Amino acid sequence: MLVAFGHMVFSWGLLALAGESKLTADAIDFVYYYVTTISTIGYGDLSPSTPIGKLLYSFFIVIGGLSLFGTILGKFVQSISEAMRLRLTGKHSMHNAYDHYLILGWGKRSEDLVKLIDHGRRNSDQILMLGDSSLDTNPMPDLLDEFLKTDDMATSHFLGRVGAKNAYKIVINTGCDVETMAICLALNALQPNGNVTAQFSSQEKANLISSNCPDFEILVDQDQELLAHASLEPGSGKIMRQMLDKRHGFTMLSTVLENDYESYAPLSEKLDASGARFMGVVRQGEEEADLSNLANSEFSKGDSIFYLAEERIESL
CATH class of the missing domain: 3.30.70.1450 (Regulator of K+ conductance, C-terminal domain)
Known part of the structure; x- marks a missing residue:
């Protein structure tokens, strides 16, 4: 961009020296003329009138401007394509996310979990984000606003990428107690501002994390307890x-x-x-x-x- 700006300023100076006052007297007119020229639009309402000005237009402004315009446009398209690729593969960063719902892990009944959290969002503007190490793409793009992939969710780098520090609610549902424990300990060191809830299958591991992360809400898979209670109290x-x-x-x-x-x-x-x-x-x-x-x-x-x-x- 600096090179393009320099080329535009240098072109203005050369045209001014060539006596092209109609092109250089007004800054807005010159910017309009320069942009329409290098982008090949060229409406023709402004054009050089002196021989030197025409030569400058032919060999400096058009050739140099078109080269720069093509380069800038190519880099812009490339950056947009790269950003889209990173987002589709979950390799982008949401470190500036704030007040969002964050789900870490894709375990059993995760689809139901996403639907319930989506329905319970305080407002539709709150981002619902998933971070996971096993998936390659967003499993529910209609409900999950963001998907971020990593090889290890229990690292400060990844927790920074998903904006865990400033999340409104964090739910850990990996389906693997060992991985859930590691994420809990990493989050405890981070001291997030929002509420953290983690799901375990083992009561022993749940108790261990409860003692080390007293501010977290630790749940154990209670399907068996619910089944037993429902059999004793029908309905x-x-x-x-x-x-x-x-x-x-x-x-x-x-x-x-x-x-x-x-x-x-x-x-x-x-x-x-x-x-x-x-x-x-x-x-x-x-x-x-x-x-x-x-x-x-x-x-x-x-x-x-x-x-x-x-x-x-x-x-x-």
């Missing part, structure tokens, strides 16, 4: 699944308190006004939820309130 499986699926209307949601409440009554009024039904609270710094009678309890800023509602309450 409970349907209710439990519906509570976790926002596509069915009322579902379990949470909001972090922005204020202190001396009792349950004022909090209950706000929940009722939003059509929400209180379920329980996870107090700040504690791992277990409190589902007991909370009529006389106090609630502190930073506690997570869980409730059944059709839409999330953004502020409490």
Whole structure:
């Protein structure tokens, strides 16, 4: 670009010396004349009138300008093609991503996971991104806005590429407990701003990560527990699944308190006004939820309130 700019300025100087005042007196007119000439458009409304000006036009402006124009256009097309290739193969970078949903790994039932998260996005502008080491292309381009590929997801370089530090929510669902553990430890060192949830098959490995990453939400595949409970309490499986699926209307949601409440009554009024039904609270710094009678309890800023509602309450 600097060479092209230099060629344009040099052309203006030579034409000015040749007495082509009609071309050089006005800067906008000259830029218009120069661009239309080197791009071969050449409307003909502006042209050199002196013999020297015509020679400069023929042997310097046209030949040099066309060469530069072709080079710049070729590099531009090449850069666009390269950017598209990198994006299609997941080798690009989204390090500037912010407030996005990030899924790391493509494990069992990942398609259902993507559909549920897509349905639960706070707004359609939030990016839903997948990072994975086993796939070659985006498996769900209609729902996944971005796909990034790597050989190792547990590296600071890759976590930087997917913008993990500033992600709104991070879900780790690799299908391999060892890989999930490595990603959890790498993320714990990064200290991301958003919530991190990881899925394990082994309770032992889940407990190990829970002790090392206390701020992460660690889940164990609970299909067997759900199966056993549903057999003992017929119909409970349907209710439990519906509570976790926002596509069915009322579902379990949470909001972090922005204020202190001396009792349950004022909090209950706000929940009722939003059509929400209180379920329980996870107090700040504690791992277990409190589902007991909370009529006389106090609630502190930073506690997570869980409730059944059709839409999330953004502020409490």
